[in-house]
Amino acid sequence: MELQVHYEEKPCYEIVIETDPNRLPEKLGAMAIKNRKLCIVTDSNVGPLYAREIQALLAPYAKEVIVHTFSAGEENKNLNTVSDLYRDLIEHKFERSDMLLALGGGVTGDLTGYAAATYLRGIDFVQLPTSLLSQVDSSIGGKTGVDFDCYKNMVGAFYQPKLVYMNLATLKTLQEREYLSGMGEIIKHALIKDREYYQWLQANLSAIKEREVSVLEEMICRSCEIKRAVVEQDPKEKGERALLNFGHTLGHAIETLKVDTYKKELALGSKEASLLLHGECVALGMLASMQISKERGWIDPTLCQSVKKMFLDLELPITTSGITPEAVIQASKNDKKMEDGKVKFILLHGCGEACIDRTVTEAEMKTALDSILEESF
Amino acid sequence: MELQVHYEEKPCYEIVIETDPNRLPEKLGAMAIKNRKLCIVTDSNVGPLYAREIQALLAPYAKEVIVHTFSAGEENKNLNTVSDLYRDLIEHKFERSDMLLALGGGVTGDLTGYAAATYLRGIDFVQLPTSLLSQVDSSIGGKTGVDFDCYKNMVGAFYQPKLVYMNLATLKTLQEREYLSGMGEIIKHALIKDREYYQWLQANLSAIKEREVSVLEEMICRSCEIKRAVVEQDPKEKGERALLNFGHTLGHAIETLKVDTYKKELALGSKEASLLLHGECVALGMLASMQISKERGWIDPTLCQSVKKMFLDLELPITTSGITPEAVIQASKNDKKMEDGKVKFILLHGCGEACIDRTVTEAEMKTALDSILEESF
Numbered sequence: 217m218e219l220q221v222h223y224e225e226k227p228c229y230e231i232v233i234e235t236d237p238n239r240l241p242e243k244l245g246a247m248a249i250k251n252r253k254l255c256i257v258t259d260s261n262v263g264p265l266y267a268r269e270i271q272a273l274l275a276p277y278a279k280e281v282i283v284h285t286f287s288a289g290e291e292n293k294n295l296n297t298v299s300d301l302y303r304d305l306i307e308h309k310f311e312r313s314d315m316l317l318a319l320g321g322g323v324t325g326d327l328t329g330y331a332a333a334t335y336l337r338g339i340d341f342v343q344l345p346t347s348l349l350s351q352v353d354s355s356i357g358g359k360t361g362v363d364f365d366c367y368k369n370m371v372g373a374f375y376q377p378k379l380v381y382m383n384l385a386t387l388k389t390l391q392e393r394e395y396l397s398g399m400g401e402i403i404k405h406a407l408i409k410d411r412e413y414y415q416w417l418q419a420n421l422s423a424i425k426e427r428e429v430s431v432l433e434e435m436i437c438r439s440c441e442i443k444r445a446v447v448e449q450d451p452k453e454k455g456e457r458a459l460l461n462f463g464h465t466l467g468h469a470i471e472t473l474k475v476d477t478y479k480k481e482l483a484l485g486s487k488e489a490s491l492l493l494h495g496e497c498v499a500l501g502m503l504a505s506m507q508i509s510k511e512r513g514w515i516d517p518t519l520c521q522s523v524k525k526m527f528l529d530l531e532l533p534i535t536t537s538g539i540t541p542e543a544v545i546q547a548s549k550n551d552k553k554m555e556d557g558k559v560k561f562i563l564l565h566g567c568g569e570a571c572i573d574r575t576v577t578e579a580e581m582k583t584a585l586d587s588i589l590e591e592s593f
Numbered sequence: 594m595e596l597q598v599h600y601e602e603k604p605c606y607e608i609v610i611e612t613d614p615n616r617l618p619e620k621l622g623a624m625a626i627k628n629r630k631l632c633i634v635t636d637s638n639v640g641p642l643y644a645r646e647i648q649a650l651l652a653p654y655a656k657e658v659i660v661h662t663f664s665a666g667e668e669n670k671n672l673n674t675v676s677d678l679y680r681d682l683i684e685h686k687f688e689r690s691d692m693l694l695a696l697g698g699g700v701t702g703d704l705t706g707y708a709a710a711t712y713l714r715g716i717d718f719v720q721l722p723t724s725l726l727s728q729v730d731s732s733i734g735g736k737t738g739v740d741f742d743c744y745k746n747m748v749g750a751f752y753q754p755k756l757v758y759m760n761l762a763t764l765k766t767l768q769e770r771e772y773l774s775g776m777g778e779i780i781k782h783a784l785i786k787d788r789e790y791y792q793w794l795q796a797n798l799s800a801i802k803e804r805e806v807s808v809l810e811e812m813i814c815r816s817c818e819i820k821r822a823v824v825e826q827d828p829k830e831k832g833e834r835a836l837l838n839f840g841h842t843l844g845h846a847i848e849t850l851k852v853d854t855y856k857k858e859l860a861l862g863s864k865e866a867s868l869l870l871h872g873e874c875v876a877l878g879m880l881a882s883m884q885i886s887k888e889r890g891w892i893d894p895t896l897c898q899s900v901k902k903m904f905l906d907l908e909l910p911i912t913t914s915g916i917t918p919e920a921v922i923q924a925s926k927n928d929k930k931m932e933d934g935k936v937k938f939i940l941l942h943g944c945g946e947a948c949i950d951r952t953v954t955e956a957e958m959k960t961a962l963d964s965i966l967e968e969s970f
Contacts, residue, residue, distance in 0.1 A: 295672060302741055302748060306927075334711070337738060337749040338829075361714060364679055371679060372714040373750060452715075550683075 217433065219440055221356065222448050223376055231356060231380045231440050235429060237270060240381055241277045244342070247378060249278040253314040255305060256281065257328040259288035262320040262346050265389055270319060270344070282308055286327075290494075291475070293323045293362050295371065301331045315340045315378075321347035321394075322354035322494065326369070329360030333375035342379045346386040348398025349495055352405070352439035355380045357447035357457075366476075367550065368468050374452055384432055393493065395427070396530045400463070400495030402435065403526060404502060405442040408459045411568035413438055418522070421529055459570045462562040466585065467494075467501025469547035473539045492536065499532040500588050507584040508576060509564045519567055534588065541585035545578055594810070596817055598733065599825050600753055608733060608757045608817050612806060614647060614721075617758055618654045621719070624755060626655040630691040632682060633658065634705040636665035639697040639723050642766055647696060647721070659685055663704075667871075668852075670700045670739050672748065678708045692717045692755075698724035698771075699731035699871065703746070706737030710752035719756045723763040725775025726872055729782070729816035732757045734824035734834075743853075744927065745845050751829055761809055770870065772804070773907045777840070777872030779812065780903065781879060782819040785836045788945035790815055795899070798906055836947045839939040843962065844871075844878025846924035850916045858915075869913065876909040877965050884961040885953060886941045896944055911965065918962035922955055 217233040232243060244254075254274060258267045263285040271281045284304045286297050305314075318328035318341060325343050332341035343355035361372020387395065406414035416438075417424070423431040443460070450457040474492045481489035492500075506523065509515045524534050548559055558574040565571055594610040609620060621631075631651060635644045640662040648658045661681045663674050682691075695705035695718060702720050709718035720732035738749020764772065783791035793815075794801070800808040820837070827834040851869045858866035869877075883900065886892045901911050925936055935951040936958075942948055 295676065299672065299741075306742070306744060306747065334748050334750055336747065337736065337751050359714065364676075365683070367683060370683065370713065371711050373711055374714050 217437055219437075219444055221380075221444050223358075223451055228376050229379050231382075231444065233382055233384065233433065233437055233440070235384050235433075237273060237381075237383045240270070240344075241274060243379055243381060244274065245277055247315075247340070249274070249315065251279055251313070253280045253282070253308065253310055254278045254317055255308070255310065255314070256283045256317045256319050257301060257324060257331070258283065258285055258319040259292075259321075259324050260285055261288040262324065266319060266346065266386065270317070280308075288323075290323055290363070293327050295362055295364065297327060298331050298334075298362060301328075302335055305331075305335055310335070310339070312336045312339055315342065317342045317344055318355075318377075319344045319346065320350070321345070322350045325350050325355050326359070326361055326372070329358070329375055329377065330362055330372055333360055333373040338375070340378045341375075342381065343377045345380065345382050347390060348387055348395055348436075349401055351382045351384075351387075352398065352436055353401040353443060353460075355382070356440060356443045358451065366472055368472065382436070384429065384436065387427060387432065393531070396425075396532060397493040397495030399424070399530045400499040400502070400532060402439050403523070404460070404462050404498060405439045407502065407523070407564060407567060408462045408562070408570035409442050409446070409568055410438075411566070413442070414567050418526065421526065425530070455572075458560060458572050459562055461560070462564075462570055463498040463500075463502030463505055465501065465548055465559060465561055466504045466544060466581070467497040467499075469544045470500055470536065470539065471497040472547055473543055474536070477538045492533065496533050499527055500534075500536060503527075503534060503588050504581075504584040505561060505563055507587045508561070508580050511580065511583060512563070514563065514565050515567075519564075535590050536588065537590040539589060541582045541589055544585055544589070545581050548581075594814055596814075596821055598757075598821050600735075600828055605753050606756050608759075608821070610759055610761065610810065610814055610817070612761050612810075614650060614758075614760045617647070617721075618651060620756055620758060621651065622654055624692075624717070626651070626692065628656055628690070630657045630659070630685065630687055631655045631694055632685070632687065632691070633660045633694045633696050634678060634701060634708070635660065635662055635696040636669075636698075636701050637662055638665040639701065643696060643723065643763065647694070657685075665700075667700055667740070670704050672739055672741065674704060675708050675711075675739060678705075679712055682708075682712055687712070687716070689713045689716055692719065694719045694721055695732075695754075696721045696723065697727070698722065699727045702727050702732050703737055703749070704739055706735070706752055706754065707739055707749055710737055710750040715752070717755045718752075719758065720754045722757065722759050724767060725764055725772055725813075726778055728759045728761075728764075729775065729813055730778040730820060730837075732759070733817060733820045735828065743849060745849065759813070761806065761813065764804060764809065770908070773802075773909060774870040774872030776801070776907050777876040777879075777909060779816050780900070781837070781839050781875060782816045784879065784900070784941060784944060785839045785939070785947035786819050786823070786945055787815075788943070790819070791944050795903065798903065802907070832949075835937060835949050836939055838937070839941075839947055840875040840877075840879030840882055842878065842925055842936060842938055843881045843921060843958070844874040844876075846921045847877055847913065847916065848874040849924055850920055851913070854915045869910065873910050876904055877911075877913060880904075880911060880965050881958075881961040882938060882940055884964045885938070885957050888957065888960060889940070891940065891942050892944075896941075912967050913965065914967040916966060918959050918966055921962055921966070922958050925958075 219231040267283045316332045318325045345351045345355040358376040361369040364370035561573045561576045596608040644660045693709045695702045722728045722732040735753040738746040741747035938950045938953045
């Protein structure tokens with residue numbers, strides 16, 4: 217299954233959806249890898265599972281294939297990790313004509329894409345997303361970047377991959393919680409753009425939970441199509457692309473604060489300390505945004521109920537604890553989804569109908585956050 | 594005097610050549626700075642001379658104008674300095690719609706452009722070059738970047754400015770040696786592209802040394818036109834743009850090695866330790882490249898003599914000491930002007946006629962370097 221992505225009206229790269237990696241040599245062969253060095257960039261979780269396999273698969277077709285592994289975790293998505301990668305590339309004498317392959321989830325794709333955008337003023341890179349979240353969302357559209365100090369994706373570049381190749385078989389090795397977390401972004405696609413897709417998700421929920429391949433294929437393909445349509449229309453987020461930030465304004469703030477809380481709990485010796493995954497934070501952010509939309513009378517309360525039910529079925533959180541509404545509001549003001557000092561919100565006018573809104577007041581945020589933040593902490 | 598630069602066949606930005614900064618508010622006003630924050634990025638040499646003047650000039654027209662000053666020197670053109678700038682921008686809540694102004698020489702322009710390319714995945718920036726070298730060369734064409742470990746411009750991006758505005762009056766405050774060093778790049782333009790311009794430079798050498806404004810205007814304009822023509826034709830250095838690297842392959846290697854030697858001499862307590870400036874290293878690199886061209890019978894020995902005479906008149910070096918040909922050859926192999934393991938040389942077929950050559954042997958390099966490296970060290 218192949219989807220062509222355009223950039224500024226010209227064909228730019230393909231999204232290839234397969235259930236094995238076998239067509240990768242053919243797809244990369246078309247990019248003359250015979251004369252190019254490849255560096256597979258991966259993290260300490262995904263590397264041991266797939267890096268050697270991909271290296272062995274490509275070695276006969278490329279000039280040289282090396283593997284660079286960094287420590288897994290969002291906390292390593294920073295300029296130090298990128299610098300380690302630069303050093304490895306310099307040591308192996310990588311030149312402008314060589315290529316990086318991002319093998320892993322969203323952190324790996326974002327970080328590798330950023331290194332590719334900036335090493336020698338830009339070398340080619342390919343996305344080999346292995347998580348549900350990266351397959352349907354972060355690998356498509358050319359957003360690359362790393363966190364800076366406590367700010368998510370503060371440093372980055374718009375830089376398009378040369379190919380996105382996903383092997384859905386990798387989803388089998390995803391931990392249950394990580395897999396389900398990816399559903400956060402998928403439900404987002406349905407809620408902002410496609411009511412029918414939302415209904416399809418409802419109807420196929422148990423097959424999705426069972427990771428039935430044919431259902432996964434259809435779902436991933438539909439989500440990729442939605443993401444593609446949005447980024448083709450607005451590659452640099454000057455307008456419409458912001459709709460993909462549905463759930464992210466407060467979601468990112470919650471994600472950042474939960475990391476702080478987690479570190480404090482660890483320092484106090486807590487054994488129950490836990491982080492929220494990105495998709496889980498987006499789920500909470502979407503509920504808060506829907507709460508605002510509901511309070512404004514823009515959407516029916518039954519839609520909120522239906523989404524909450526779907527989240528519960530998928531073991532996505534509908535509340536969290538340990539952080540205050542005030543802290544979330546403050547953190548969201550530091551986020552980059554600001555314009556002229558106003559926080560940019562994505563709200564819903566119905567299922568499949570999102571809009572950008574810059575009029576959300578702090579009082580509205582507070583009410584919405586009260587509905588997802590438990591007081592006990 | 595205005596030159597329009599195109600990018601991918603569309604008008605992209607103007608080069609404005611003036612003898613005062615008075616038209617800057619008008620030019621920036623056309624970019625709606627009324628609603629934008631501006632950050633003037635400058636170094637500790639140029640800042641004290643011009644930053645407050647530009648800030649005061651623009652303050653009435655912009656939402657806010659701040660100044661960010663970093664320590665002058667090529668040794669600070671690195672990711673740490675960029676990170677300090679990111680932090681200042683975050684602290685002042687700079688958003689995607691805000692803008693950076695690079696006020697200074699080549700280091701300031703390259704570093705500010707790179708920060709602009711990567712902060713929030715890219716914000717606008719403007720070049721206000723104050724040195725001869727940056728006015729005729731580095732401010733035009735969208736090459737941005739910083740050094741990484743000991744590698745020059747290893748990390749960077751192609752990112753176009755929104756405007757290049759130069760006030761030739763700033764040349765008056767340039768130190769003699771820095772001013773003359775800028776002549777290295779100007780002679781380069783003539784040698785690679787324009788025989789008539791070379792003759793014009795010869796004829797006007799004393800006026801150039803006196804910094805006569807009308808002659809400077811003509812010279813800077815002609816050099817900007819040459820640079821513009823090359824970068825318009827090949828913005829990402831896939832071919833022809835490499836001609837601008839004439840003198841840089843060995844020049845960069847010499848520059849890097851001289852820094853090492855300088856540090857060692859300082860450590861030994863030498864009081865005569867000195868660095869070579871970029872334009873001076875390029876001058877040496879050009880002589881070496883011309884030596885190779887001469888040995889191959891491609892250019893007449895009288896051209897080499899004529900260029901050497903011009904360098905002597907301009908107090909540009911024609912030899913240097915303290916480094917070995919072997920070290921220069923090794924360092925040039927680590928440089929990024931490599932392709933498929935071959936060092937990419939720019940050679941001359943005559944005055945104004947440069948070509949890319951990948952067949953230069955180590956023996957040829959050695960002979961050429963022997964002609965510019967003094968043995969005493």
